[in-house]
Amino acid sequence: MGTRVLVVGGGITGLAVAVHGARRGLDVTLVEPGPLGGLSTQKSGALVRTHYVDRSSAKLAVRGLRDFERFEEVYGGPSGFEATGFAYLPEPGEPMHGRIAMLQSVGIETMLVGPDELRALDPSLDVRDVEIAAFEPRSGFADPALTCATLAAAAHEAGADLRTGVGVASLRDHGAVLSDGSVVEADATVLCAGAFSAELAGGVGLDLPIRPTAVKLAFVERRVARHLTVIDAVNGTYLRPDPAGATLVGRRTWTDEPMPSPHADLPEVDDAFVADVHERLIRRIPSAAGGAVVSTRAGMLDMTPDGLPLVGPSDVDGLWLCCGWSGTGFKTGPSVGEALARWIDTGLPDRDLAGLAPDREMVEPVAARSPH
Numbered sequence: 001m002g003t004r005v006l007v008v009g010g011g012i013t014g015l016a017v018a019v020h021g022a023r024r025g026l027d028v029t030l031v032e033p034g035p036l037g038g039l040s041t042q043k044s045g046a047l048v049r050t051h052y053v054d055r056s057s058a059k060l061a062v063r064g065l066r067d068f069e070r071f072e073e074v075y076g077g078p079s080g081f082e083a084t085g086f087a088y089l090p091e092p093g094e095p096m097h098g099r100i101a102m103l104q105s106v107g108i109e110t111m112l113v114g115p116d117e118l119r120a121l122d123p124s125l126d127v128r129d130v131e132i133a134a135f136e137p138r139s140g141f142a143d144p145a146l147t148c149a150t151l152a153a154a155a156h157e158a159g160a161d162l163r164t165g166v167g168v169a170s171l172r173d174h175g176a177v178l179s180d181g182s183v184v185e186a187d188a189t190v191l192c193a194g195a196f197s198a199e200l201a202g203g204v205g206l207d208l209p210i211r212p213t214a215v216k217l218a219f220v221e222r223r224v225a226r227h228l229t230v231i232d233a234v235n236g237t238y239l240r241p242d243p244a245g246a247t248l249v250g251r252r253t254w255t256d257e258p259m260p261s262p263h264a265d266l267p268e269v270d271d272a273f274v275a276d277v278h279e280r281l282i283r284r285i286p287s288a289a290g291g292a293v294v295s296t297r298a299g300m301l302d303m304t305p306d307g308l309p310l311v312g313p314s315d316v317d318g319l320w321l322c323c324g325w326s327g328t329g330f331k332t333g334p335s336v337g338e339a340l341a342r343w344i345d346t347g348l349p350d351r352d353l354a355g356l357a358p359d360r361e362m363v364e365p366v367a368a369r370s371p372h
């Protein structure tokens with residue numbers, strides 16, 4: 001019998017740890033009280049882009065992009081990834097040249113383009129306020145439901161025991177007591193429970209700086225056949241085409257609506273939010289004017305003070321953390337799952353995870369490291 005691994009949470013990160021752990025021959029049990037696919041994951045905007053201001057996030061993001069590019073080959077099913085191309089539109093005065101050099105140095109295919117080139121890439125964009133933009137030809141978005149279904153099938157096929165309808169009631173030394181009263185013994189327990197992770201870790205004396213925060217999205221009828229996936233710092237939005245004929249649009253903010261507890265109800269997506277994001281979308285894609293808002297959704301983020309996740313072994317023997325993704329964990333889920341499973345199996349840390357050590361000193365978030 002291989003090392004016993006208990007994965008707590010069946011979102012994209014937990015499923016990815018389960019696939020790669022089981023493929024390595026580890027004895028993996030995953031528990032998830034809700035449906036596989038996770039709380040945050042199923043609501044995700046699922047942008048897969050590599051533009052970050054910090055090297056650590058950029059390195060993980062490019063690994064994530066490469067994973068989505070060969071997803072079917074690696075996991076045996078679809079992720080719905082579409083390489084629409086991605087543009088980051090900075091705020092006026094945002095330093096871009098050094099950042100692009102840093103991104104290129106970690107292997108990211110990205111370049112600076114002016115308004116004419118941007119307009120040639122995407123004629124649907126109003127570029128009158130754009131002086132410069134960062135363009136990534138290979139980035140785009142994926143489908144969270146398809147991605148999770150494929151990961152779940154791959155984990156099952158590799159031999160992981162995926163248990164739904166049951167969660168962890170309390171962590172304990174090398175394992176957990178489950179909500180049905182049973183006990184799972186584990187050599188390694190991996191906490192992938194998003195915003196619920198802090199509460200569970202608190203039970204074994206760990207104080208994780210993870211706060212639940214609500215975010216909202218709107219889907220606006222699309223009047224153009226296609227457009228780029230965009231983070232628009234000027235208008236404070238992010239947007240991407242949706243396969244069902246809409247444009248997904250959200251606000252690019254960190255801590256809009258802190259929630260008192262991860263158990264609290266998510267807020268309604270109110271008319272004021274919808275009108276605001278629609279107006280901001282029209283400023284960038286004028287053909288969205290008059291487009292119907294076809295649907296909305298709210299989700300929960302697991303925010304940390306510096307907007308980076310907590311990944312690696314904790315101070316509690318046998319307890320590993322993979323949580324606090326702060327609105328950025330979809331694109332990196334599969335590659336981080338692979339890196340963490342390898343670390344647990346071999347004992348050799350992954351260098352790209354070094355900046356995410358749970359005991360690091362946290363600094364304030366940097367604007368372009370924002371969600372999505």
Ligand SMILES: Cc1cc2nc3c(=O)[nH]c(=O)nc-3n(C[C@H](O)[C@H](O)[C@H](O)COP(=O)(O)OP(=O)(O)OC[C@H]3O[C@@H](n4cnc5c(N)ncnc54)[C@H](O)[C@@H]3O)c2cc1C
Pocket residue numbers: 008009010011012013014031032033034035037038039040041042043044045046047048166167168169192193194195196200215216217298299300301322323325326327328329330331332333371372
């Ligand atoms: C609206 C929105 C837009 C986003 N857009 C993007 C984007 O464009 N790009 C990007 O990269 N990221 C994006 N994100 C962030 C990304 O979706 C998340 O970081 C990622 O899905 C987190 O996955 P996870 O597996 O860590 O957590 P989750 O998907 O939240 O999964 C955690 C799981 O733990 C389970 N759980 C809770 N309590 C217990 C317990 N006691 N025992 C066992 N299991 C438990 C939950 O039920 C849940 O299924 C977005 C998120 C939201 C909400």
